[in-house]
Amino acid sequence: MSGLACAGAAIAILILLSWPLIFNNKFYITIGTMVVLSAIGATSLNLIIRTGHVSLAHAAFMGVAAYTCVLLQMRLGVPFWLAMVAGCLASGLLALILGPIVLRLTGKYFVLVTFLVGEIIRMIFVEWQSLTGGANGIQNIPPGLDIMKTPTGFYYLALGAAVVCVGIAWRILSSEIGRAMDSVREAEKLAECSGIPVIKLKITIFVISCTLVGVYGILQTYLLQFIDPSAFNMEASLNLVVMNVLGGMYYLLGPVLGSTFLAALPELLRGYVDLQRVIFGVILIVVMAALPGGIIGLMEALRRLIQKLTAGKTS
Amino acid sequence: MFTLPILSQVVVNGLSLSAIYVLVALGFTLLFGIMRVVNFAHGAFAMLGGYALFYAYGSFKLPYALAVFGSAFTVACFGLIFEYLVYRWFYQKMFQSMIGLMGLNMAIVFSSVMIWDVNERTIPAAASGILSVWGLTIPMDRLVIMGITIVVLSLFWFFVTKTRHGLAMRAASQDVDIAAAQGINTTFIYRLAFFVAIFMTALAGGLYAQTYALSPFIGERPLMVAFIVVILGGMGSIPGAALGGVLLGMGESFLSTFYGAAVSSFVSFGVVVALLIFRPWGLLGKPE
Numbered sequence: 001m002s003g004l005a006c007a008g009a010a011i012a013i014l015i016l017l018s019w020p021l022i023f024n025n026k027f028y029i030t031i032g033t034m035v036v037l038s039a040i041g042a043t044s045l046n047l048i049i050r051t052g053h054v055s056l057a058h059a060a061f062m063g064v065a066a067y068t069c070v071l072l073q074m075r076l077g078v079p080f081w082l083a084m085v086a087g088c089l090a091s092g093l094l095a096l097i098l099g100p101i102v103l104r105l106t107g108k109y110f111v112l113v114t115f116l117v118g119e120i121i122r123m124i125f126v127e128w129q130s131l132t133g134g135a136n137g138i139q140n141i142p143p144g145l146d147i148m149k150t151p152t153g154f155y156y157l158a159l160g161a162a163v164v165c166v167g168i169a170w171r172i173l174s175s176e177i178g179r180a181m182d183s184v185r186e187a188e189k190l191a192e193c194s195g196i197p198v199i200k201l202k203i204t205i206f207v208i209s210c211t212l213v214g215v216y217g218i219l220q221t222y223l224l225q226f227i228d229p230s231a232f233n234m235e236a237s238l239n240l241v242v243m244n245v246l247g248g249m250y251y252l253l254g255p256v257l258g259s260t261f262l263a264a265l266p267e268l269l270r271g272y273v274d275l276q277r278v279i280f281g282v283i284l285i286v287v288m289a290a291l292p293g294g295i296i297g298l299m300e301a302l303r304r305l306i307q308k309l310t311a312g313k314t315s
Numbered sequence: 316m317f318t319l320p321i322l323s324q325v326v327v328n329g330l331s332l333s334a335i336y337v338l339v340a341l342g343f344t345l346l347f348g349i350m351r352v353v354n355f356a357h358g359a360f361a362m363l364g365g366y367a368l369f370y371a372y373g374s375f376k377l378p379y380a381l382a383v384f385g386s387a388f389t390v391a392c393f394g395l396i397f398e399y400l401v402y403r404w405f406y407q408k409m410f411q412s413m414i415g416l417m418g419l420n421m422a423i424v425f426s427s428v429m430i431w432d433v434n435e436r437t438i439p440a441a442a443s444g445i446l447s448v449w450g451l452t453i454p455m456d457r458l459v460i461m462g463i464t465i466v467v468l469s470l471f472w473f474f475v476t477k478t479r480h481g482l483a484m485r486a487a488s489q490d491v492d493i494a495a496a497q498g499i500n501t502t503f504i505y506r507l508a509f510f511v512a513i514f515m516t517a518l519a520g521g522l523y524a525q526t527y528a529l530s531p532f533i534g535e536r537p538l539m540v541a542f543i544v545v546i547l548g549g550m551g552s553i554p555g556a557a558l559g560g561v562l563l564g565m566g567e568s569f570l571s572t573f574y575g576a577a578v579s580s581f582v583s584f585g586v587v588v589a590l591l592i593f594r595p596w597g598l599l600g601k602p603e
Contacts, residue, residue, distance in 0.1 A: 054414070101592055108353060108409055108550075112542060113591045119539070120584050127577050238417055245414055277425035284418025288411045289404035 016159060020152040029151040030223070031267045036158045037220050038263040040165045042243035042255030044212035047169055049249050050178070051202050052185035053103070053110050056237045057118035058213055063125055063232030065091040065214025066221040067132055070141055080144030088214035095210035099203040106188070118237055125229035137228025144222055158219055165212050170252055172208070181205065242280060245287055248296030257295055323451040325572050326565075331457040331526070333564025334464035338519035339537045340544035340556040341471065342512035348551030349488040349508045350406045355416040356397075357541050358534025359423035360513050361520025363390045365529045366431065368521035369438050379441045383463060383521060390517035391510050398509045406505065407491070420534075427531035435528040438521075460522050467518060468557075471511070475553070484508055488551070543587050549600020558599060 019032045069087030072078040147153035183191040221227045247258025269276045346354045367386030405412035442455035475481040486494040548555025570579035596602045
């Protein structure tokens with residue numbers, strides 16, 4: 001089985017690396033870029049989900065980073081790299097300020113408060129017209145780097161960023177911190193009694209996650225060369241949640257798989273935008289009602305079933 | 316600026332807004348209190364209520380009272396299909412219900428976009444003209460909204476406190492297993508509560524769409540309102556929903572008249588966030 005997994009991973013890496021070469025077409029390369037970028041967003045949200053919280057303010061943090069970066073570059077002429085770092089730090093800083101307040105709540109209250117905080121941040125984007133351009137947003141954002149001028153270049157830039165971000169998430173989840181996060185999710189009181197600093201851990205993860213999602217927000221904005229508040233509304237946050245739910249919330253591979261489906265499908269089904277939303281909705285209901293483990297959970301269950309069947313034959 | 320005619324206008328607008336908000340929030344709090352379901356599809360049912368009223372009153376020209384109650388009744392019956400297909404699986408599962416019902420919301424809203432397109436429609440007003448008493452002017456359509464709401468709320472109050480099924484519903488909201496052990500048919504009670512909740516939501520949606528405009532996306536605002544009101548009053552608390560609805564409706568009417576719509580949204584959201592942090596169980600709820 002692990003041989004099969006290795007082969008799968010090798011094929012996936014090969015496809016990811018050679019994607020622009022296989023499909024030498026601007027449209028498909030851009031879809032690839034979007035998939036890779038949304039994997040960053042979904043993975044960063046996965047970190048928060050692993051501590052037992054579902055945040056609906058994640059897209060708002062994306063927006064904070066993206067607006068900071070765009071405004072620094074366009075108004076003050078700050079070089080892109082510096083502006084990008086500043087943008088990510090801005091969303092991280094906001095998370096550090098809000099985290100200790102909102103993370104006192106758990107479960108449904110956390111979902112509700114992040115939903116409202118996200119809406120408040122989005123309303124600030126709309127209302128602060130002198131700075132953000134209001135509901136019209138800011139058009140014609142110049143490419144930040146030379147590599148961003150070609151679709152292929154942008155794809156490899158996004159892939160690099162995704163590898164770094166997913167790598168960070170993987171490193172966290174497979175370390176001692178990751179196991180502490182699992183224990184906080186499963187039994188918070190027990191974890192606290194075992195000496196895990198629960199609140200401190202949650203805030204740290206929240207800040208890291210919101211910093212990482214800044215990368216997604218900034219790169220997506222530069223890909224579209226356009227920024228407006230509607231890209232950072234509740235629906236965008238919800239999309240990230242859907243990616244996690246569909247792929248499998250409690251596996252790192254889950255959000256990556258989920259984002260492949262959910263970022264590629266809308267682009268390929270451009271003519272049927274409404275129908276595809278309906279299908280997403282139905283998928284969400286079915287997955288939540290019947291398959292809490294998502295795609296990965298389904299595969300895991302199938303694997304166990306096959307193992308059981310083959311074990312039955314040999315014995 | 317704070318003159319009597321303006322203030323009286325603010326109060327009348329506030330009361331008619333409060334009426335709609337209380338109706339929306341009561342349905343939401345009922346579903347939460349009894350089935351432990353966070354109904355993210357609440358706005359979608361309000362929107363369907365708007366379309367039902369659009370056809371019943373705008374197209375078929377039924378008498379107004381019949382159109383209003385008939386359309387809400389139709390949507391509630393239609394909602395029972397969703398109860399059977401979707402909601403049943405999420406009872407007593409708070410977390411799964413949130414995400415699953417966001418999916419239902421998306422499915423209903425975008426199906427409506429496919430059926431009715433995104434253009435805004437208007438429902439003709441129930442009554443035109445104004446009523447003048449003691450120098451105050453009150454638009455008739457606002458009075459109609461308040462009247463309908465008062466009727467429905469009194470019926471609801473009578474149903475919950477004075478009837479057998481209302482008693483069974485209150486028992487089920489306290490402890491489902493014990494209620495079932497006393498011989499209460501909880502499946503039926505759940506269905507009944509669901510029906511009542513969707514009826515009130517669809518009614519509120521119709522009145523809301525009549526006051527503003529109708530499109531597949533009008534459900535967003537009632538959903539947001541239901542959240543705010545229910546958090547203000549306390550999740551699952553019926554008097555809390557009434558208090559929260561009046562507070563939000565009056566506050567919004569006052570702030571948006573004197574300081575603009577943006578200020579009013581910021582203040583109501585800010586107050587709710589603060590309340591959630593310091594008193595998550597709301598004004599009239601009980602801590603868990």
